[in-house]
Amino acid sequence: MAGAALPADDRLARELLDGLAEAVVTIDPAGVVTLVNAMAAELLPELTPGVGLAGCRVPALAEAARDGADTFETEHHGRRLRGLRRELAGDRCAWYVRDVTEEQARTDALLAERSRTAFLARAGSRLGLSLHREQTLRTAVTLPVPYLADVAVVVHRPPPPAEDEPHWIRCADGESTPVTGVAGWRTAESVPGLVEALEGDLTEPSPWLDAELADLAEVLPAGFGRPGTVLISPMPSAGGPAGALILARRPDRAGFDQREIALAREFAGRAGAALAAAELYGEQTHLARVLQNSLLPPKLPHLDGVTLAGGYRAAGDSLRIGGDFYDLFPTPTGGLFALGDVCGKGVGAAVLTGRVRQSLQTLRLVEQRPRELIALLNRALLDAPGAAARAQFTTLLLGTLDRQPDGGLLVRVAGGGHPAPLVIRAGGGIDVVRVGGMPVGALTAARFAEAEVRLAPGDLLLAYTDGVTEARGGPTELAMFGDDRLRQALASGAGLPPAALVDRVLQLVDEWLDGQPHDDIAMLAVAAS
Template sequence: MPADTRLARELLDGLAEAIATTDHAGIVTLVNAMAVDLLPELTLGTDLARCAVPALARAVQAGADTFDAEHRGRRLRGTRRGLAGGRCAWYVRDVTEEQARTDALLAERSRTAFLAQAGSRLGLSLHRDQTLRATATLPVPYLADAAVVVHRPPPPEDEPHWIRYAEGDALPATGVGSWDLAAAVPGLADALDGDAVEPSPWLNAEPADLAEVLPDHFGRPGTLLISPMLNAGGPAGALILIRRAERAGFDQREIELAREFAARAGAALAAAELYGEQAHLARVLQNSLLPPELPAVGGATLAGGYRAAGDSLRIGGDFYDVFPTEEGAMFALGDVCGKGVGAAVLTGRVRQSLQTLRLVEQRPLKLMRLLNRALFDAPDAARSAQFTTLLLGTLARQGDGGLVVRVAGGGHPSPLIVRADGTVDQVRVGGMPIGALTAARFVEAEVRLAPGDLLLAYTDGVTEARGGPTELEMFGNARLRQALASGAGLPPATLVDRLLQLVDEWLDGQVHDDIAMLAVAAAPA
């Protein structure tokens, strides 16, 4: 304890902290030099509880030990410590710079987090509408109280569309705008042309201009920031960020952030549009190669089952087709060697040839020969060296409710017949694959399906599915026959589902060849 009061005074004045002491009644008894700087309102004799530093006065009145407030443009943080005799001291620090650094760090962190989240959400979707929804929802509430994306949908649409998301909305709302909208909102036309526009306070524009894109409950907008969303080919749209009147305007960093976000959203939208076009193209091609919906055939019930080796496009080298005829139907089930898109294209050719040739020839054996020549004569047949195994048959209704099946085989696994009592027979039709030899030989057989019997044609993807506990064993004929026997009497659709399930379980997620099945039974009376 220095006895020298002058030394004590000098020490106090040299501190970077402001110090003020009070007596037992709360009257200021001492202020150091820093206190004079930071809190000039405090002088000797000031009643601290009623002083002109509101945060401090409130703290004293409330008996609090700390305060933290802006005062004269500085950020001050004070702590009270009790002294002997009911006196006390307030230590007040100027934390302006420290606070600014912390604020800047937090702002930078939240900005990075926002961009990271925006980047991952925008990168996820390959669908245009999903990208638009993400663009409208992501900036709320971090950047704005409401966000509106005005965009041009792909041709033939001409009018600009909009999608909006405001804080508190469950879902974004969408609508069709008019070009008047672009003209009415200041800066929107420029942004749609690709120019960046400075944020504008909501001056005297008619609220009606934006009314069509603002939610009813939103109230009067404060500031507007319009950013162009660019993609490779030019502007993809514009992002309008809207803040309510109570909220501060956009600062420079936020403007940069909004621009960056809008640019990323524009790129994501462009990628989604490109994907959309290509997916459409792929889908059109794919639809022409997928197994058909089976037509209704009087007197017979049919069901097909199909599982392609490559899963995302679901097209492959196995196929089936059913064409109704006067007596019943004609059916085909085949397997083009190879898999994937290449095989699918040849599949398409076989199916188209069959479609045409059946108009001139409906007897299975003769049609098989015709088809063989047609495929063999195709210009690039020799080069591609692809061949097809095929079953081709006709169904004819009988007066007693049964069906007569004539089936010709071209090197394909023989179809199986499941009798109502559970016996399983093979319809022996060997033959040679088609499209490989001009002199190929084919075989035809005829069987009768009584009500309750079922004929199953399948491709070797079923019996050659490798799986089971060793992951190498084939599903095999015995398991197929066993499954058919236990499913005797089931309707074709149910039996096909059951077989697909059994093979799928056998495979247990392993890669497999294309699988196709076609089941036929006499329709129940």
């Protein structure tokens, strides 16, 4: 046995015990301390031989002794102690107590660091989601609560055309959604450092220890009371300050330590960058949207005695503008319609589309006969500066609708190299209105043609662009939708109102495409009603 080799030498045993980094305390069967080593005397000076453990002045240990527990952990004389009980022979026992102060501090620091990293990672991914300013602001005030503060407020200056006045948005622990308001410069000035942060003069977060409720009452929830500590962080971005982040804690919560201030600065920086990106995107989309609105097909007007419907799908471009278009202008006897296809795709085609529509809108004031109007348009387009160099042309159908005494419509259509419109008779027959003509905007000597057709009540005229019939898809993914499928679809939909028929064709083409890319598609359906 290993134990048998030990010398029965008290002095050696004592030296070995005193040399340990752990405190050792032995207890006799009556619960009285019999022996303490040197470390025990240092960490637990209250324990000396003869002291009863259950009544000793180390509360956690006394409690463990009373409860018969095998471990305890406590804060004692500024040290973190962790104790473990072992049974010894003869009903005695020993407590081994370690000083874990440094170990605990390292663990706490690691956990705190981890939670900070997790917070920033979450902030980074959430702030990266939206490109919309309001939503980014909502995210920026929602994220720090409750982790960093009980209330988070972002004070920001909305971009023009809004008046240059500080606005605020707040998220408070206990409020379900962010609240917004206008602060005004006077309120902003009463908060130390806020104006500086908004102007970009303040570069570091500054804690404000003696905040007066009156100064912040406007942005704090009713009943919040006087805040404990307040931290104001600038939200810098590449394009200048994006705003200021105010973090407020209740009085019963500890103030911001250095690491938390650094974290707030880091967070405010990320939020500032996200806000600036959203602002930039907002400006760009505003511009794009203004253009888009002028280029998208119009909302069709109401014409007495005529039912109209349009259908439009732009080729894959998130602006949804392209080279196909339709338009409709009311006239005293009915209306004037146009449907066309500018060669090319995307924004380039859309710009020319805009020019064609603008020109038509003006020229129709001086000329209403379709064939003459199309010739005039041709001259106007060729006359535009740089028209020859662009060599872009447009296929077009231009027609007048005239109400007839019998409730029908007389349609006169002039053509410029465009697919022939179809008439779906109430009974299900389909007539092709052969128009002909040459594309517009290509040749000065272009010749245009005109055709005439009568629509009885229940008949429907459909003008469409080749995006419909040339859509490629189906079982082979390569076959065109084609004239036959279009006519079949129209024949089975005879008698439907224009809107329902246009939707039906769009749906069939969409199913045919089955998610494959397509060209611009436009349709205009007219019926006498």
